[in-house]
Amino acid sequence: MNCPQDWPEPIVRVQSLSEGGLNTIPDRYIKPPMDRPKPTTSLVETDPCSDANIPIIDMEGLYGDDCELRNSIVHQISEASKEWGFFQVVRHGVPPELLDRAREVWRGFFHAPMEIKQAFANSPKTYEGYGSRLGVDKGAILDWSDYYFLHFLPLCLKDFNKWPNHPQNCREVIDEYGRELVKLCGRLMKVLSINLGLEEDYLQNAFGGENIGACLRVNFYPKCPQPDLTLGLSSHSDPGGMTLLLPDQHVYGLQVRKDNKWITVKPAPHAFIVNIGDQIQVLSNAIYKSVEHRVIVNSDKERLSLAFFYNPKGDIPMEPAKELVTADRPALYQPMTFDEYRLFIRLRGPRGKTQVESLKSPR
Ligand code: OGA
Numbered sequence: 001m002n003c004p005q006d007w008p009e010p011i012v013r014v015q016s017l018s019e020g021g022l023n024t025i026p027d028r029y030i031k032p033p034m035d036r037p038k039p040t041t042s043l044v045e046t047d048p049c050s051d052a053n054i055p056i057i058d059m060e061g062l063y064g065d066d067c068e069l070r071n072s073i074v075h076q077i078s079e080a081s082k083e084w085g086f087f088q089v090v091r092h093g094v095p096p097e098l099l100d101r102a103r104e105v106w107r108g109f110f111h112a113p114m115e116i117k118q119a120f121a122n123s124p125k126t127y128e129g130y131g132s133r134l135g136v137d138k139g140a141i142l143d144w145s146d147y148y149f150l151h152f153l154p155l156c157l158k159d160f161n162k163w164p165n166h167p168q169n170c171r172e173v174i175d176e177y178g179r180e181l182v183k184l185c186g187r188l189m190k191v192l193s194i195n196l197g198l199e200e201d202y203l204q205n206a207f208g209g210e211n212i213g214a215c216l217r218v219n220f221y222p223k224c225p226q227p228d229l230t231l232g233l234s235s236h237s238d239p240g241g242m243t244l245l246l247p248d249q250h251v252y253g254l255q256v257r258k259d260n261k262w263i264t265v266k267p268a269p270h271a272f273i274v275n276i277g278d279q280i281q282v283l284s285n286a287i288y289k290s291v292e293h294r295v296i297v298n299s300d301k302e303r304l305s306l307a308f309f310y311n312p313k314g315d316i317p318m319e320p321a322k323e324l325v326t327a328d329r330p331a332l333y334q335p336m337t338f339d340e341y342r343l344f345i346r347l348r349g350p351r352g353k354t355q356v357e358s359l360k361s362p363r
């Protein structure tokens with residue numbers, strides 16, 4: 001099984017549709033009624049959970065001398081990863097100005113003339129570059145977003161020529177952003193390992209040590225004339241290890257599934273939203289949860305987010321840590337390499353949690 005060389009039908013940029021000034025969206029973007037977001041007015045006015053939010057964790061102090069504070073931070077990360085699969089981190093060590101610069105260069109890219117963006121048009125073979133769909137099913141219902149996908153690691157996949165060249169200096173900013181986020185993920189991997197009662201390097205080693213993968217998907221959600229009929233990104237769980245999302249600083253859109261409700265995330269200033277991906281759910285034998293999430297769009301503001309994915313090396317079979325498999329809690333998943341898993345997802349597009357569920361061991 002291989003990914004096809006090209007898309008099954010011509011690509012339409014959602015940004016072009018949006019800028020065309022339509023009053024209604026094409027049928028291809030209309031979701032079945034059960035998948036549509038609740039109209040936003042009722043979400044604000046009648047939903048008692050509308051001010052619920054994912055936990056916010058202050059990481060300053062994780063490396064300080066105050067042992068009690070350190071333990072409390074470690075504990076908060078553990079609880080959030082089990083309960084929610086999602087949390088926000090503030091004072092995480094990545095300079096706030098770098099977050100602002102990264103958002104700025106990507107805004108500059110998406111607002112560049114179409115010819116500049118089209119020069120980086122992607123294909124389903126590698127997904128690198130400027131794209132407007134996930135999955136290759138002809139006639140599939142599409143999401144209301146465009147994106148840009150690129151690799152930082154492994155170094156053999158890092159190719160500046162596949163990164164945008166507009167605005168000026170964007171490659172340096174993107175590169176620096178990637179380096180900082182790799183470091184932050186390394187720190188979080190240690191905390192997650194310790195919380196499982198494992199050696200601090202356990203998860204990193206299980207991911208392939210130095211040979212991990214790291215990539216970025218920048219999501220651009222243009223304004224949408226009928227936001228109640230569509231989604232910016234359909235419900236999915238992230239296939240990789242861990243995701244650090246830099247959300248738009250002004251516009252909400254990310255929703256996380258919790259007890260069968262959709263909770264709209266309210267980002268704290270300069271926070272990253274951290275979420276556990278399918279591979280850490282597998283390694284932790286489902287102690288940590290890879291939770292479904294989706295993105296809603298709105299009619300008066302575009303939204304930009306940077307999703308950084310920290311992934312295992314592609315060819316190592318991922319399976320529950322032996323230390324976490326007991327007679328009472330047998331291994332919940334069969335081994336699969338991340339390369340195989342990702343191919344499976346790239347062919348089918350986002351589909352809730354059905355993909356990680358399908359790895360479950362037959363009983
Ligand atoms: C993703 C994702 C959320 C967002 O890219 O996997 O879930 O807010 N993005 O854009």
Ligand code: NI
Nearest residue numbers: 236237238293
């Ligand atoms: Ni996601």
